[in-house]
Amino acid sequence: MSIPVLRTARLLLRGWEEEDLADFAALNSDPRVMALLSGRLSRSESDALVQRMRSRLEASGFGWWAVEAPGRARLVGAVGILAPRFSAHFTPCVEIGWRLAAQHWGQGYATEAARAALRFGFESLGLDEIVAFTVPHNLRSRAVMERLGMTRRDADDFDHPLFEQAHPLSRHVLYRLRRDAWRERPQ
Ligand SMILES: CC(C)(COP(=O)(O)OP(=O)(O)OC[C@H]1O[C@@H](n2cnc3c(N)ncnc32)[C@H](O)[C@@H]1OP(=O)(O)O)[C@@H](O)C(=O)NCCC(=O)NCCS
Secondary structure, three states: OOOOOEEOOOOEEEOOOOOHHHHHHHHHOOHHHHOOOOOOOOHHHHHHHHHHHHHHHHHHOOOEEEEEEOOOEEEEEEEEEEOOOOOOOOOOOOEEEEEEOHHHOOOOHHHHHHHHHHHHHHHHOOOOEEEEEEOOOOHHHHHHHHHOOOEEOHHHOEEOOOOOOOOOOOEEEEEEEEHHHHHHOOO
16 A cells, blocks of 8 residues: 655655664664653664554555654654554544654644644544543643643543553553544644
């Protein structure tokens, strides 16, 4: 399947290239980026993750894109939508996520790329709802969710099944955005 390319005012969401591997590995080994995720990745773990993202993009026509800021940075990070493989009270679903290199935080890139991914999910894939989740203290990620108009209810909080229940990153908050609510928001 061909990989969709999404463009925004400042960004290009595109398929993964060999030249991205080193930049993505640098981001995945940065403790600031990985503090609230499942841990820093080695070069080979990062390369394997790119391979999985690439395969899923090719197989399903959506997934995690490489995000470039043309003329400014070859690789700002990764943003995408995909169907999680674990089961929880809100699955099956499509989730949106983001991971940017720390030097590119604070410029609105995550929200800008996510808006393009949401538009693709709602308009091209015809999804009714897209969710996002994170640990409660990932305030930067929650701020992106809130800027996108996603909303959270206490009753949706959950223990992520890929972590032991006692793990400090087990508890997650869930945000939802329905297509109707997205349509009503000024883009
Ligand atoms: C979560 C993450 C993607 C958020 O990145 P971010 O840069 O804070 O988010 P945005 O791209 O929406 O940028 C918003 C900020 O840019 C500022 N900004 C600057 N120029 C801007 C512009 N032209 N347009 C919009 N916002 C702009 C906003 O004011 C805001 O600043 P603030 O953080 O001081 O409030 C980033 O912190 C990250 O990669 N974290 C590590 C990985 C991670 O935890 N991922 C989430 C897992 S669930």
